[in-house]
Amino acid sequence: MAGFSLELNEDQTDLRDWVHGFAKEYIRPAASEWDEREETPWPIIQEAAKIGLYGFESLATWFSDPTGLSLPIATEELFWGDAGIALSLMGTGLAAAGIFAGGDPDQLAEWVPQCFGDENDPKVAAFCASEPQAGSDVAGYRTRARYDEATDEWVINGQKAWATNGGIANVYVVMAVVDPDLGARGQAGFIIPPGTPGVRPTKKIKKHGLRASNTADVFFDDVRVPGRCVLGGREKLEARLARAREGKSSAGQAAMATFETTRPTVGAMAVGVARAAYEYALEYARDREAFGRKIIENQSIAFDLANMKLEIDAARLLVWRAAWMGRNDVPFTAGEGSMSKLKAGEVAVWATERAIQILGGAGYTREHPVERMHRDAKIFTIFEGTSEIQRLVISRLISGIHIR
Ligand SMILES: Cc1cc2nc3c(=O)[nH]c(=O)nc-3n(C[C@H](O)[C@H](O)[C@H](O)COP(=O)(O)OP(=O)(O)OC[C@H]3O[C@@H](n4cnc5c(N)ncnc54)[C@H](O)[C@@H]3O)c2cc1C
Numbered sequence: 001m002a003g004f005s006l007e008l009n010e011d012q013t014d015l016r017d018w019v020h021g022f023a024k025e026y027i028r029p030a031a032s033e034w035d036e037r038e039e040t041p042w043p044i045i046q047e048a049a050k051i052g053l054y055g056f057e058s059l060a061t062w063f064s065d066p067t068g069l070s071l072p073i074a075t076e077e078l079f080w081g082d083a084g085i086a087l088s089l090m091g092t093g094l095a096a097a098g099i100f101a102g103g104d105p106d107q108l109a110e111w112v113p114q115c116f117g118d119e120n121d122p123k124v125a126a127f128c129a130s131e132p133q134a135g136s137d138v139a140g141y142r143t144r145a146r147y148d149e150a151t152d153e154w155v156i157n158g159q160k161a162w163a164t165n166g167g168i169a170n171v172y173v174v175m176a177v178v179d180p181d182l183g184a185r186g187q188a189g190f191i192i193p194p195g196t197p198g199v200r201p202t203k204k205i206k207k208h209g210l211r212a213s214n215t216a217d218v219f220f221d222d223v224r225v226p227g228r229c230v231l232g233g234r235e236k237l238e239a240r241l242a243r244a245r246e247g248k249s250s251a252g253q254a255a256m257a258t259f260e261t262t263r264p265t266v267g268a269m270a271v272g273v274a275r276a277a278y279e280y281a282l283e284y285a286r287d288r289e290a291f292g293r294k295i296i297e298n299q300s301i302a303f304d305l306a307n308m309k310l311e312i313d314a315a316r317l318l319v320w321r322a323a324w325m326g327r328n329d330v331p332f333t334a335g336e337g338s339m340s341k342l343k344a345g346e347v348a349v350w351a352t353e354r355a356i357q358i359l360g361g362a363g364y365t366r367e368h369p370v371e372r373m374h375r376d377a378k379i380f381t382i383f384e385g386t387s388e389i390q391r392l393v394i395s396r397l398i399s400g401i402h403i404r
Contacts, residue, residue, distance in 0.1 A: 001328045001330075002066035002067045002068075002324070002327070002328060003067075004067070004321070004324045005067070006317075006320070008069070008073070009067075011065070011070070012065070012067075012069055012070060012073055015062070015070055015073060015074055016073050016074070016077060018053075019053065019073075019074045019077035019078060020077045020080070022048065022051070022053055022077075022078075022081075023077050023078055023080055023081025023082075023086075024081065026044055026047055026048075026081075027044065027078065027081030027082050027085050027086065028081045028082060028369075030044060030082075030085065031081065031082030031084070031085060031212075031369065031372065032366065032369070032372065034082075034084060034085055034211075034212035035082075035084055035211045035212055035372050036211075036366075037212075038204075038206070038211040038212070039212065040088050040124075040168060040212065040213070040214045041084075041085050041088055041212050044085055044088070044089070045088060045089060045122050045124070046122055048089055048122075049116075049117070049118070049119045049120075049122035050119055052119070053089075054089055054116065054122055055116045055117075055118070055119065055122070056096075056112050056113045056115070056116045058074075059093055059096060059112075059116075062074050063100075065327070066327065066328070067324055067327065068264075068320075068323040068324040068325075068326060068327030068328065069320055069323055069324065071265055071268070071323060072264060072265060072267070072268035072271075072316075072319050072320060072323045073268075075090060075265050075268040075269055075272065076268045076269075076271050076272040076275070076316070077272065078090065078272065079268070079269040079270075079271075079272025079273050079276075080272040080273070080275055080276045081272075081276075082212070082369075082372075082376075083209070083210055083269065083272075083273050083373070083376035083377070083379075084209070084210045084211050084212030084213050084376060085212045085213075086269065086272070087164060087210055087212075087213035087269075088124070088165075088212055088213050088214070090265075090269070091124060091125075091126070091164040091165045091213060092115050092116055092123075092124045092125045092165065093262075093265070094127040094164065094262060095115050095125035095126055095127040095165075095169070095171060095172070095173045096112050096115050096116075096125065097127070097261050097262045098127045098173040098189055098231070099111055099112055099115070099173060099189075099191065099231065100112075100261065101189075101231075101260075101261055102188075102189045102231030102232050103189075103191075103231045103232060104232055104233055104236075107191065107228075107231060107232075107233075111171060111191050111193075114170060114171050114193075114194060115170065115171045117170060123169075123170035123171075123194075124165040124168055124169055124170065125165060125169050125170060125171040125172070125173065126163045126164060126165040126166050126169035126171075126172050126173070126218070127163070127164070127173045128160035128163045128166070128172055128173065128174045128175065128218055129141070129160070129175045130160065130161045130162050130163075131143060131158070131159060131160055131161050132159060132161045132217070135161065135162075136385070136386055136388075136389050138175075138184060139183050139184035141158075141175060141176070141177055141187060142158055142177065143156065143157065143158025143159070143160065143174065143175070143176040143177065143220065144156070144157050144158060144176060144177050144178075144180075145176035145177070145178050145188065145190055145230075146178075147178075147227070147234070148224075151224070152226065152227040153224045153225060153226060153227060154190060154224070154225050154226075154227065154229060154230060155222060155223070155224055156174060156176055156190060156192070156198075156220045156222075156223040156224075156225065157220055157221065157222060157223070158176065158219075158220050159217060159218070159219050159220075160174065160217065160218045160219075160220070161217050162205065162215055162216075162217065162383075163201075163215065163216060163217070163218050164213060164214070164215055165213075165214055166201050166202075166214065166215065166216035166217065166218045167201030167202070167203075167204060167214060167216040167218065168214050170194045171191060171192065171193065171194060172191075172192035172199065172218065173189055173190070173191055173192075173231075174189070174190045174191075174192055174220065175187055175188075175189055175190075176188065176189075176190055178237070178241070179241055179244075179245075182241065182244045182245065185240075185241075185244040186241065186244065188230050188231060188232075188237050189230070189231035189232075190225060190229050190230055190231065191225065191229040191231065192220070192223060192225055192229070193225060193226075193229065196223055196224070196225060197223070197224075198220060198221045198222050198223035198224070199218060199219075199220060199223055200218065200219040200220075200221055201216045201217070201218045201219075202216050202217040202218070202219070203216065204216050205217070208375050208378060209372070209374075209375030209376035209377070209378055209379060210375075210376050210379055259384055259385060260326070260332070260337055261326060262384060263322070263337040263338060263340060263341040263384055263385070263390075264319050264322035264323040264326060264337055264340045264341065265323070266341050266344075266345075266380065266383070266384045267315065267318065267319040267322065267340040267341040267343070267344035267345070268316075268319050268323070268344070269344075269380065270315070270341070270344035270345045270347065270348035270377065270380040271312060271315050271316045271319060271344050271347075271348070273348045273352065273373050273376055273377050273380075274308070274311075274312045274315065274344070274347050274348040274351040274352065274377070275312050276369070276373055277308075277348075277351050277352040277354075277355035277369075277370050277373045277374070277377075278305070278308040278309060278312055278351055278355065280355060280368070280369060280370055280373075281305065281308070281354070281355040281358040281359065281370065282296075282305050284358060284359050284362075284368075285301050285302075285305060285358050288359075288360075295358070301358055304354050304357070304358060305358070307354075308351045308354055308355075311347045311350070311351065312347060312351060314343065314347075315340070315343045315344040315347045315348075316344075318336070318339055318340040318343050318344065319340040319344055321336060321340070322336045322337045322339065322340035323340075325337075332397075333397060334394060334397050334398050335390070335393040335394035335396075335397045335398075338385065338390040338393040338394050339390070339394060341380070341384060341385065341390055342387055342390035342391065342394070344380065345377075345380030345381045345387060346380075346381060346387060348377035348380050349374075349377045349378055349380065349381055351377075352370060352373045352374035352376075352377040353374055355370040355373065355374070356370050356371060356374055
């Protein structure tokens with residue numbers, strides 16, 4: 001087990017500075033344009049792929065850091081640049097995490113590189129769990145996967161909602177019900193290879209924030225995928241279902257397994273946005289004058305900035321703790337992954353709102369980025385489990401009671 005230290009090693013500081021440099025040079029200056037265009041920023045994805053910042057190898061390198069900190073460090077810097085563009089760069093990671101969480105080594109080797117494409121032709125991937133009637137309620141999925149013995153294929157039917165990269169993905173990772181009698185324990189993850197017929201995305205959804213990130217519903221109509229596309233393999237799935245039918249314990253729900261591994265990373269995204277808004281407001285308050293003095297000389301403004309710094313650092317510490325625990329298989333006995341995402345998400349919404357207040361009228365306009373940051377930040381109390389669902393996870397774990 002790697003020890004937990006707040007002193008970053010040289011690899012980590014190099015990574016932080018490199019990603020920060022990219023965010024400062026390519027992401028931040030383009031943020032407003034892609035937000036207004038509401039389009040996927042392919043030129044930035046291509047540039048990131050070219051220098052090795054976007055791709056299977058970079059994700060694998062960040063993920064393999066035994067301290068667990070490289071991934072949140074890089075993520076925070078990208079989201080410091082801009083959340084919409086950064087989600088276009090990191091959304092594929094959620095699909096890759098789904099394969100990591102449920103797949104075997106052969107599946108990882110075959111499919112994760114196809115999620116990202118290569119440096120000359122980068123691709124994106126989508127993780128499809130939520131459905132129109134079931135977002136928080138992960139036991140309520142209706143998308144069905146049926147095994148066809150005759151052809152050794154899985155046949156998938158259903159509708160997935162709000163998929164990041166839906167409609168532009170090379171590979172889809174889809175959660176589906178294989179045995180409805182088993183509820184949440186009767187689900188499995190499936191890989192939908194590139195170009196599979198029957199994948200029908202809706203048009204891109206118009207959103208409050210994260211407008212440079214593509215979000216769409218996706219219909220799966222009689223989608224046939226090879227038998228080997230069930231995550232973990234059919235044998236393992238059958239054994240898990242048999243255990244569940246006998247009432248024995250089985251290893252959790254497929255979608256929940258993915259969320260457990262990704263929540264600290266989502267927390268790091270929120271920290272990046274919160275820090276960006278704080279830094280912008282601090283500079284503005286140092287510069288702006290009212291009543292013949294700099295507005296930062298007013299205690300109410302200075303205390304707001306002090307509180308922002310305090311809360312952002314506290315959120316980052318929770319994120320780093322959870323990232324270290326997750327990487328070192330330390331059990332989340334009090335929902336530490338959920339805590340990190342919950343705290344960071346709520347700090348991001350609060351800090352970006354405070355930043356607008358510090359800028360006054362200017363903060364409410366699109367001439368300054370804090371308006372966009374506030375719109376973007378709201379997602380962190382919603383996706384990957386709403387704040388209420390994180391509190392449910394934490395309260396159940398600390399109480400041992402099935403709180404509803
Ligand atoms: C921009 C964006 C990108 C997304 N990307 C993806 C993606 O890539 N893949 C994917 O699978 N999904 C994605 N989602 C979906 C997202 O994860 C869901 O929206 C989220 O989980 C909430 O589900 P819901 O919208 O159905 O809300 P609901 O579950 O309908 O919840 C509505 C409200 O009720 C509350 N609530 C529900 N149940 C309880 C309870 N038991 N106790 C207390 N309160 C409760 C919720 O907290 C919430 O406030 C995305 C969503 C957005 C907006």
